[in-house]
Amino acid sequence: MGIAKSLLRLLRDERGGLALWAGLTAPVLVGFGALSVDVARMYNLDADLQTAADSLARAGAIELDRRSDSITRSTAAINNLVINEQQLGDAGGGQVQIASLRFLKALPISDDTPITAGYVTTDPKEARYVEVNVAPTAITTVFPPNLVRGLVRSQLTAQAVGGRKSGMCGAAPLFICNPYEGSGQSLQVALEDRAVRGRLVQLRGKGGGSAYGPGNFGFLEPPGGRGANELRDMMGQVSPDTCYDAEGVILRSGQISSVSQGLNTRFDMYDGSFGGKKDDPAYAPARNVTKGYTYTGNNACNASPEADTSKALGLPRDACFSSGNCPNMGGRMGDGNWDVVSYMRVNHRRPATATISGITYTFNYAAGTVSPLPRPTRYEVYRWEIDNNRIPGEYNPTGSGPNTQEKGGPRCFSGTIPAGPDRRIIPVAVLNCQALEAQYGLNGNSNPPLPAIGFAKVFLTEPMGSGSDDIIWGELVGMLQKGVDPWSTDQVEVRR
Known part of the structure; x- marks a missing residue:
């Protein structure tokens, strides 16, 4: 009689059902958690790089006054006056590096139009804008890349064009x-x-x-x-x-x-x-x-x-x-x-x-x-x-x-x-x-x-x-x- 009651109680016991669902959903929750961490890291790194590009372009643009040394002063301001750092790249925290500079005499009317070589100048009396491209920075994801292939980038960069508006x-x-x-x-x-x-x-x-x-x-x-x-x-x-x-x-x-x-x-x-x-x-x-x-x-x-x-x-x-x-x-x-x-x-x-x-x-x-x-x-x-x-x-x-x-x-x-x-x-x-x-x-x-x-x-x-x-x-x-x-x-x- 005691054995029969024990078996009956065991059959009616539902307390282990939560463990089953936990076992099934845990990998998904952990994966989404890892993905959210990756997205946040990439977003913050992208923001750091874009902020760096913006500040470098501003520093260079203010020197473009069409005097004979304006390009020289603009380049010096970009290279020496502004220091921007990122903390999330694979190589650890450090200064954002400049990949390239271009000085421009004009910009396309539409933002969607590429800036071709015809807009570029080396003449300080023509230079009205400076384009700054920062060096790509690598970031490795925590979430398994093969599960989100095509969605996660491993290299981030940024670009900004600064111009001086007079009044x-x-x-x-x-x-x-x-x-x-x-x-x-x-x-x-x-x-x-x-x-x-x-x-x-x-x-x-x-x-x-x-x-x-x-x-x-x-x-x-x-x-x-x-x-x-x-x-x-x-x-x-x-x-x-x-x-x-x-x-x-x-x-x-x-x-x-x-x-x-x-x-x-x-x-x-x-x-x-x-x-x-x-x-x-x-x-x-x-x-x-x-x-x-x-x-x-x-x-x-x-x-x-x-x-x-x-x-x-x-x-x-x-x-x-x-x-x-x-x-x-x-x-x-x-x-x-x-x-x-x-x-x-x-x-x-x-x-x-x-x-x-x-x-x-x-x-x-x-x-x-x-x-x-x-x-x-x-x-x-x-x-x-x-x-x-x-x-x-x-x-x-x-x-x-x-x-x-x-x-x-x-x-x-x-x-x-x-x-x-x-x-x-x-x-x-x-x-x-x-x-x-x-x-x-x-x-x-x-x-x-x-x-x-x-x-x-x-x-x-x-x-x-x-x-x-x-x-x-x-x-x-x-x-x-x-x-x-x-x-x-x-x-x-x-x-x-």
């Missing part, structure tokens, strides 16, 4: 045609030469013959399409509400002579509707406003050009503008031959030598010569005056000879000059006007947004005059630089 904000709405278009030399490279930077340029000429194209005299359309009065106001503001993208700017037609009232606030001149802004920091002048003007009495706001240049002398123009034979930009750009000797005679009492921008110049006043050549640029002399407390009329020079009767510091403005960018530096968009004319026709503001090759800094050498002197004169100083110039909004974009 400027808080700048007056001005553009200039690229004076080196078609020369085989980029403007960025040309401006590395002091002799080029010292050439005076008419940013805005006078009369119909000085237009860049029919109706275009060097102005950009203010954001929102605001009128001539707003454009005039922006020319004088320390930080106008403007932003421009190199991908496309809109030209503004018309000469708009009233812009002189706004522009000239930078020279401590407050005419017309700007008469009430003599104490407004938003319209402050530069620290050095030397311009060859004098005034009588105590009213510095009534200053006017001094006819006797032995008493006061602004920064002289290139001699070729007087003779009418300036060789560049159809006569709109000079040759850099300006009378620095007379300027030093009148404004600084005949110094025998002066160290300007790291170069010691010797002045021969009897012969009217300076050595070495090329002579310093006007901007370099202007900065030498500020940096060495030698603003004309603001210090007590020693020596013999005439002394300027001009007060080179602001006298009309009664407010506080804010810290910030130099008011006699004005950023401008630079356009390849010949190519744009051939493609669109530069006719007023009827064009689509036009691409700019970049944004340059111009030093304003003198105020805008009236009549035949209703011209904006300046020297090209260099291109805007991210992290250096407050107007620059350069960004780096990465494409995978």
